[in-house]
Amino acid sequence: QIQVVESGGGLVEPGGSLRLSCVASGRDVNHFSMAWFRQAPGKKRVGISCIDASGTHTKYTESMEGRFTISRNNAKNVTYLQMNSLNVDDSAVYSCAAGPVCTRSRVIWPHDYHYWGQGTQVTVSS
Numbered sequence: 011q012i013q014v015v016e017s018g019g020g021l022v023e024p025g026g027s028l029r030l031s032c033v034a035s036g037r038d039v040n041h042f043s044m045a046w047f048r049q050a051p052g053k054k055r056v057g058i059s060c061i062d063a064s065g066t067h068t069k070y071t072e073s074m075e076g077r078f079t080i081s082r083n084n085a086k087n088v089t090y091l092q093m094n095s096l097n098v099d100d101s102a103v104y105s106c107a108a109g110p111v112c113t114r115s116r117v118i119w120p121h122d123y124h125y126w127g128q129g130t131q132v133t134v135s136s
Contacts, residue, residue: 012036012125016106019130022096030091030130032106043112044082044089045123048102048132055105057118061089062111069112096134103129 018030032044045060059070059080068080079092089106107123 012039012042012108014106014108014125014127016104016127016130019104019132021133021135023136024097024134026096026134027092027094028096028132030093030104030106030132032089032091032127034087034089034106034108034125036125039087039108040084042108042125043110044080045107045109045112045118046078046080046089046091046104047107047118047120047123048100048104049129050099050102053102055120057120058104059091060109060112060118067112067114069114069118071118072116093132096132098134100132101134102132104132105129 013035015033043062046058049055061068061080065082077095082089106127108125109123
């Protein structure tokens with residue numbers, strides 16, 4: 011069983027930055043790929059980015075590439091999501107998840123990930 015806990019959300023002004031953290035614990039946690047998703051009120055959960063177990067392969071949803079950067083520190087069992095140039099449309103609950111593979115296809119699907127955190131709220135507002 012893998013446990014996942016996100017942190018780092020909060021209120022930020024448009025144009026600002028935030029770094030989210032995701033701490034994973036459990037057996038063989040560093041063998042898992044990690045991914046970030048977000049869900050705005052009334053909308054479906056959307057994949058943002060994933061990173062494989064070694065940290066050498068990353069994937070981004072096309073609309074978010076360039077502003078968001080995923081990374082991981084396996085020594086600390088932490089995965090990060092650096093978010094820059096935030097706008098009001100980025101307001102959502104951001105969740106981290108662990109799964110077997112970081113996809114090389116076009117879409118990062120939630121159903122490919124088995125262990126989820128509770129999420130952290132990000133609000134972009136002036």
